[in-house]
Amino acid sequence: MTVHPVLVFLAGLVVITLGAELLLRTASRLAALLGLEPIVIGLTVVAIGTSLPELAVGIAAASGGSSELAVANIAGTNIANILLILGLSAAIRALPLRQLSIRLDVPLMIATSIVLVIMAADGILSTVDGVLLILGALIYFVALLKVTRREKSSIKREYAEEYSPGALFRRTGPLTVLTNLLGLAAGIALTIFGAELLVDGAVAMARALGVSDAIIGLTIVAVGTSAPELATTLVATIKDDRDVAVGNLLGSSITNILFILGITIVASPNDLEVSREILLFDLPLSAAVAIACYPVFRSGQRVSRLEGVIFVSLYVLYVGVLIFIRA
Numbered sequence: 267m268t269v270h271p272v273l274v275f276l277a278g279l280v281v282i283t284l285g286a287e288l289l290l291r292t293a294s295r296l297a298a299l300l301g302l303e304p305i306v307i308g309l310t311v312v313a314i315g316t317s318l319p320e321l322a323v324g325i326a327a328a329s330g331g332s333s334e335l336a337v338a339n340i341a342g343t344n345i346a347n348i349l350l351i352l353g354l355s356a357a358i359r360a361l362p363l364r365q366l367s368i369r370l371d372v373p374l375m376i377a378t379s380i381v382l383v384i385m386a387a388d389g390i391l392s393t394v395d396g397v398l399l400i401l402g403a404l405i406y407f408v409a410l411l412k413v414t415r416r417e418k419s420s421i422k423r424e425y426a427e428e429y430s431p432g433a434l435f436r437r438t439g440p441l442t443v444l445t446n447l448l449g450l451a452a453g454i455a456l457t458i459f460g461a462e463l464l465v466d467g468a469v470a471m472a473r474a475l476g477v478s479d480a481i482i483g484l485t486i487v488a489v490g491t492s493a494p495e496l497a498t499t500l501v502a503t504i505k506d507d508r509d510v511a512v513g514n515l516l517g518s519s520i521t522n523i524l525f526i527l528g529i530t531i532v533a534s535p536n537d538l539e540v541s542r543e544i545l546l547f548d549l550p551l552s553a554a555v556a557i558a559c560y561p562v563f564r565s566g567q568r569v570s571r572l573e574g575v576i577f578v579s580l581y582v583l584y585v586g587v588l589i590f591i592r593a
Contacts, residue, residue: 271474275467278460279490282319285456286494290315292449299443310407313517316498317526319491322461324530327483332469333538335479335487337391340527341548342488344379347519348555349581350489351496352512355503356574361512363567370413371516372559374406378523379553386545391538396531403524410517464490480544485588512569519556543592551584 290312297311320343327335355361381402385395464487472482499515531538540549562573569577 271467271470273467274463275471275486275490278463278465278467279493280460282322282457282460282464282491283493285453285458285460286315286318286322287453288449289318289453289457290494292446292453296443296446296450299446310410312498312514313521314525316494316514316518317521318457319461319494320522321526321529322457323465323487323491324526325533326458326461326465327479328530328534328536328538330465330469332465332479333534333536334541334544335465335468335483336530336534337386337527337538337540338480338483338544338548339487339491340522340530341544341552342484343492344519344522344552345484345548345555345584346488346492346581347495347515347522348559349577349584351492351499352515352569353574353577353581354496355499355512355515356569357571357578358500358503358574360571361503361569361574363512363563363569367512367516368563368567370409371513371520372556372563374520375516375556376553376560378402378520379549379556382523382527383545383549383553386540386549389540389542389545391527391531391540393532393537396528396534399524399528400532403521403528406520406524478541478543480541480548481588481592484544484548485585547592 293311293315320339323339324336327333327339352361385391385398468482468487469479471486472479475482495515495518499512502514562569
């Protein structure tokens with residue numbers, strides 16, 4: 267019996283989300299047990315953890331010969347992170363910005379987006395490109411750890427409320443190292459299995475609809491794999507932990523390019539091919555969105571509700587162009 271591609275995709279999305287959430291929770295608890303500071307956990311472990319669906323999907327797509335889907339997912343996710351998720355959060359409640367976001371995160375997000383456009387200019391993302399991106403990720407994490415030591419006490423307190431051992435164990439109970447390691451392994455297994463289902467369903471949907479893998483990757487897959495970022499950001503916004511919300515979102519966007527795409531390229535059996543449409547439209551648009559953040563963030567050092575509505579409207583326009591013009 268043939269299972270409908272939409273059901274396969276949805277099953278994969280559910281499994282990968284559950285797996286990533288389990289992996290993120292156990293990794294955060296292990297980091298807390300190892301004595302890492304809450305702000306370090308929030309800016310590194312959580313930033314990587316919320317990007318795990320993109321990593322799993324990227325590797326599964328590249329290994330299955332759909333490099334277009336792997337690259338489109340990164341571009342689509344980063345566009346969704348800013349225009350859709352950040353926009354929705356700001357529309358709910360204006361988002362104040364940390365100096366760290368303005369001084370470090372936004373310039374790095376702009377730089378990494380532009381570097382990716384340059385790397386992809388020849389239509390290929392090679393192993394060398396992947397290694398360079400991973401090295402960039404390591405430099406970013408080291409710089410982040412140094413800068414966070416000078417963060418204001420109020421910011422550190424917000425992260426402590428989310429990621430201190432007491433806060434983490436209050437939500438789940440005082441689990442042992444062994445229990446967390448088993449949970450970590452289960453989370454990895456679920457994430458990998460879910461990614462395989464999601465990619466198989468997405469490719470089958472593209473074939474059934476007569477559109478390219480890129481269109482599916484830029485829209486349905488991108489929004490689906492952004493579910494952890496969406497949940498984390500909206501919950502933090504509603505709880506008024508808005509500094510944490512913006513920091514996690516920007517960190518995730520940087521991590522997607524440097525760490526997630528870098529590993530995807532290196533893990534791929536072949537170089538990743540970048541289609542002409544993605545190269546000329548989606549990657550430059552991702553960079554343009556990052557650049558647009560700088561004047562918005564600098565004006566009043568917050569994202570207003572009006573700016574949030576504008577961001578969401580632009581995302582709806584972008585998806586409309588993808589579906590009704592490019593598809």
